[in-house]
Amino acid sequence: MAERKGPLGGVKVVEMVGIGPAPFTAMMLADLGAEVIRIDRTAPSGLGVQKPERFNFPARGRRSVAIDLKHPEGVACTLDLIDRADALIEGFRPGVMERLGLGPDVCLKRNQKLVYGRVTGWGQDGPFAKAAGHDLNYIALTGALDAIGRQGQPPTPPLNLLGDFAGGGLMLAFGVVAALLHAVRSGRGQVVDAAMVDGVSLLSTPMMGLRAAGVHDGERGTNILDSGAPYYDVYKCADGAYISIAPIEGKFWDVLLDLIGIDKAGLPDRGDRTNWAIIRQRLAKRFAEKTQGEWCAILEGTDACFAPVLSYENAPEHPHHVARSSFVSIDGHRQPAPAPRFSETPAGTPEPPEAVGQSTMAALRDWGLDEGRITRLAAAGIIGTDATRQT
Numbered sequence: 001m002a003e004r005k006g007p008l009g010g011v012k013v014v015e016m017v018g019i020g021p022a023p024f025t026a027m028m029l030a031d032l033g034a035e036v037i038r039i040d041r042t043a044p045s046g047l048g049v050q051k052p053e054r055f056n057f058p059a060r061g062r063r064s065v066a067i068d069l070k071h072p073e074g075v076a077c078t079l080d081l082i083d084r085a086d087a088l089i090e091g092f093r094p095g096v097m098e099r100l101g102l103g104p105d106v107c108l109k110r111n112q113k114l115v116y117g118r119v120t121g122w123g124q125d126g127p128f129a130k131a132a133g134h135d136l137n138y139i140a141l142t143g144a145l146d147a148i149g150r151q152g153q154p155p156t157p158p159l160n161l162l163g164d165f166a167g168g169g170l171m172l173a174f175g176v177v178a179a180l181l182h183a184v185r186s187g188r189g190q191v192v193d194a195a196m197v198d199g200v201s202l203l204s205t206p207m208m209g210l211r212a213a214g215v216h217d218g219e220r221g222t223n224i225l226d227s228g229a230p231y232y233d234v235y236k237c238a239d240g241a242y243i244s245i246a247p248i249e250g251k252f253w254d255v256l257l258d259l260i261g262i263d264k265a266g267l268p269d270r271g272d273r274t275n276w277a278i279i280r281q282r283l284a285k286r287f288a289e290k291t292q293g294e295w296c297a298i299l300e301g302t303d304a305c306f307a308p309v310l311s312y313e314n315a316p317e318h319p320h321h322v323a324r325s326s327f328v329s330i331d332g333h334r335q336p337a338p339a340p341r342f343s344e345t346p347a348g349t350p351e352p353p354e355a356v357g358q359s360t361m362a363a364l365r366d367w368g369l370d371e372g373r374i375t376r377l378a379a380a381g382i383i384g385t386d387a388t389r390q391t
Contacts (some may be wrong), residue, residue, distance in 0.1 A: 005348035006033025006338070011180065012367075014039060014078075014085045015062065016102075020135070020160070021119045021168030021196070022091030023058045028173045029087075030061035031338035032347050037363050039078055040356045042068045042384050053355050057335050061350035065364065066357030066384030074382045075101045077369070082107050084367050086183070087115040087176050093132075094124045104191045114189040115179040119172040121163070123195030135163035138196040142167075144204050151221030151228065167199030222273075224248065230280035231256075231270060234309055241292035242309035243299075245283075256304040260286055260295075357384030 011034040015026040023038075030036040038059065053059065065081075068074040079102065082088055088107060090097055097103045097118075104116040121138040122128040128141075139145045139162050140155075149156035172194035183189050207225075210216035215224070222228040231253055234242045247253040257264050262282060268275035287295065292308050299306040310318060316327040316334050328337045331352035338347035360383050364374050377383045 004033045004035060005346060006031065007342050007345040008177075009033040009345070011035065011087070012085045013037075013087045013089060014082050016088070016090040016092070016097070017041065018091035020091060020164045021172060021194075022089050024165050024169030025117065025119065025172040025176065026062060026089050027058045027060060027350075028169070028338075029089075029176065031350055032342075033345070034087075036062035037081065037359075037367070038062050038064050038354075039069075039081075040064050040066045040384075042066045042357065042381065053353050054331055054333070056353045057330075057333070059353035060330060060335070062354075063359035063363045064354040064356050065360045067360075068382045069100050069102075071382050073377060073380070077364075077373075077377060077383065078102060079107070079110065080369060081364075081367055082114065083111050085111070085114065086180060087117060089117045089119075089172070089176070091119045094120065094129050108189055108191075112189060113183045113187060115176055115183055115192060116189065117172050117176045117179075117192045117194065119168050119194040119196070121168075121196045123198060124193045135160035135168075135196070138163045138167070139200050141197055142200040142204060144200050144207075147207065147220060147226060149220050149226070151219065153221065155220065162203070163196045163200055167201075167203060168194060168196040171199035171202070228273075228276065229270075230276050230283055233280070235284055235287040237290060237292045237295060238288055239291040239293075243287060243292055243295050244307050244309055246305040248305070252303050252305045255302060256299075256306070259298055259302060259304055262286060360384045 008029060011029070013026065013029055013034050013036040015022065015036055015038045017023075017038055017040045026036050026038065067078055069078065082102070090102075098105075104118075107116060108114055118124060120129070121133045121135075122131065136145070136157050139158075144162060145155045145157070147155075148158055172192065175192040175194050179190055179192050207216065210225075216226075217223070218228065220226060224232055227233050229248075232246050232248060234244050236242055245256060247256045253270070254264060257267075267282065268278055270276070270279055290298075295306075296308050300308075308318075315321060321327055326337055327334050328349050329335075330350055333352075338350065341347075361374055361378060364383070365371065374383070378385050
């Protein structure tokens with residue numbers, strides 16, 4: 001294989017196929033140069049929404065190895081790969097890896113430097129540990145969901161970005177890299193238990209501080225950062241598109257008012273929350289007088305704390321993203337580029353997602369498994385043979 005670009009070049013990771021946060025963690029590590037192989041099932045798994053593999057964007061940048069983990073020789077083959085790895089990532093319910101014979105006790109005994117990364121919703125222990133759930137349930141338990149939404153409306157699900165990917169996948173990636181640093185220094189691996197309820201709670205630390213200080217302690221949708229304040233919200237334009245404004249600081253508020261042509265002296269004190277409805281009406285009326293494009297021409301690039309509300313489809317075309325190459329084309333599909341950025345070890349453009357088992361035999365050879373063994377396992381159907389890419 002060609003040398004991978006990025007700060008994690010040389011790091012080898014085994015990913016147990018799953019949905020949600022674990023594949024996102026593996027994607028991030030692969031984006032930044034780690035050599036990640038994904039252990040897929042030899043038969044369709046039924047995991048998640050079924051779609052052509054080329055649209056499984058989080059699977060980009062790594063090779064797929066199909067192994068039958070119900071067969072003892074499949075488990076033995078997987079253990080041999082884990083022996084050669086720096087880290088393992090899995091996102092099953094607690095106890096699943098142990099039942100497969102791939103639990104941390106077994107793996108760390110064989111590979112003492114292994115970082116064993118686990119991500120779940122509830123965590124590896126606790127009353128809910130073995131219960132089913134999804135992102136919405138996990139963020140509900142943390143208090144974060146209760147805080148999101150407009151006044152008088154139910155809590156608003158914020159897609160599954162907060163639990164699955166920020167509180168889960170991103171936290172696991174951070175934990176794995178931290179544990180890898182420790183392993184380099186100490187020679188000892190460890191288990192990383194990333195729970196979405198822990199991760200989302202951690203992300204809520206600043207907000208809980210604001211609530212403790214009495215700055216953000218009103219009911220949902222009545223505070224500065226939750227759509228309560230007229231100067232931190234979205235507004236509809238003449239063409240039906242939306243813009244966002246966020247001039248929290250007074251000096252930025254002054255810039256906004258000057259640029260949109262509203263006399264500050266004619267507005268009531270925005271520091272008094274009882275005036276917020278009046279100020280909102282004035283802003284809404286003004287912003288409805290021009291299109292989104294017209295407001296962009298006036299406000300973009302200023303200190304008004306402004307940005308247009310863009311869709312996933314048109315965001316990549318915005319000049320700022322274009323200038324920074326924030327999106328890349330992979331196999332003809334526009335996707336977010338690897339992040340963050342590094343001055344000395346920049347990441348390359350990820351390879352497209354592979355079909356299940358596409359690199360089984362090639363990856364096993366590259367990781368040092370015996371050729372005769374590979375041939376025998378393939379003939380027995382314990383591993384997949386290198387597949388033709390799905391379309």
